[in-house]
Amino acid sequence: MELAYRPFSLALTTELETAAGPIAQREGFLVRIDGDGEYGVGEATPLPGWTESSVECERALERAAAVTADDEDEACRRLLAACEDAPAARHGVALALSDLRAKRDRVSLYRHLGGDERVDYVPVNATIGDGTPAETVDAAREAVEEGFRTLKLKVGARPLESDVERVRRVREAVGPDVELRADANGAWNRDEARDAVAAFADCDVALLEQPLPVDDLAGHAEVRDAGVEIGVDESVVERGIDAVLAADAADVVVLKPMALGGPDVACEVGAWALECDVTPIVTTTIDGVVARTGAVHVAASLPEGPACGLATGDLLASDLAPDPAPVIDGEIVVPGSNGLGVSGAWNE
Template structure:
């Protein structure tokens, strides 16, 4: 069970339509496929999405961190030495998605070695999750049409609405149009990606007070320390820390300082090992959690539902598991399917990732192409 190689393969797959939000927009899934191979021939996989506007990582930096820093130090270690692996990686500051992909690929190896699904090894609470769909910036009619399509085609009835535009009148109009069209049985929550000031955020929430929103995520920057705490004290619904809570220490800071009272868990940035720590912190402090989406492809989405289905706390809310539907293609040989608003965690050894070699050859960007 010793690691003999770690590979980082950059690839690019276009989106059918870009996802636009307050801190940026994404037109192409410029991600990195990470593989960990052991001396008994088992290979584990995971996906690292480059999000320079959120974490400062690029596709090139992820590949460099894994190939020049992590792989030389981790090769030769046992896949069971997860804490030692993290101790090695944590000598390097930052690089959350690179570290997380290595962590999840190692978990994939462990599951395959033991002949057990990773979701069972993590906790085994459920066989899947309800799905929430993220709606990016567009005119109200287009966002309503997308929500209707997701509801009618996949049974999705929970929507995360990207807001944070200035002035905020268009975002309020979008949320109102969605509520009027979808009715009271559809869950709506908003994500500002730090686009508003605290005072703008409160005005927008007051303007939407009759829409029965369930969460407000990162409406304003956490760096606005006093303003953020002022807003959270007045926010009538749970305020979710996302970009401001990218590791267990930041989660503690945001919750104990009063800058948030709920947390978005994203396996793309905390893997499985540190996502457990974040979840247990939230459980202990009584903070709600939601499984977030890093605009993942199917591979990353499968990792999210693998973790989210494993615990009771993470299944209470719908997970953000559907934005792979906006990609023109993917690397999985066995594509994911959302049925009746749910996505299943795969009950096979490991995570359930089977890479299509022809698709990988088509989309990879490195010199081996």
């Protein structure tokens, strides 16, 4: 097996706010692994605050590119071990390996990842940004007109009363049949989170994501069972799924394959959550088409569940290749071809 990689930069349509500040483009590395006449592609796209830095990612990929082994299984083990402490780099390598193996086995990637039934579509949510009440309502109506049946509203950047007003007005505008979620990105303390849950329950909000800081798993457990399901996102990456489950901190866990270290890891975490009666939702870290399509396959490999956060391609002004997984009426297409299903990302 031989691994090669090369850098890329994709401009965003609007700046992305992160814990490390705003970013205007997503920069990462395409990964290619060749073996016995076939090749697989992966993507390593670090995100500040979620994964290693770009420099650390490239160093891990350099180590992986230097791996040699006569036995293929040993080569795979060494490739992944070279990226052990760099989740984005490991994601790129693991995705390329999975694509290669699925192509060899002549199955779609989600089948290779453990999916046992044919899946043509995965439901996805629309994400509504932090705007004024009027802007939020307009964006919600537009998303519903495009066919989305689940809307996720960004909250936590404004006073709680303002967020409650935004959510209330969206509920009035879209009616009772559209599922609403809210994502606070850890912005509140426990008192604010309790007040938010009570108010959002009155608005029939189905899910409140990461209301409290990453480390406050006990607080997340306290605000559960009050009319709104509680999800954790950042806590899964920072504290680990075992700590989240041991604390009884969530009804829902959000899985980002890039931040977790690969599609294989995301599938393992999702399966473990399901065994503990916790629902997994798969999302991206605003990745290019290679990683984004990989996340679609992760979602398709798990039992059908709630809408996932995979409709992020339109946040990029350019991409690495044509998108084989478009969003149609609130569902994203699952490529049925062998392997990942992305063509043209690595042009000779």
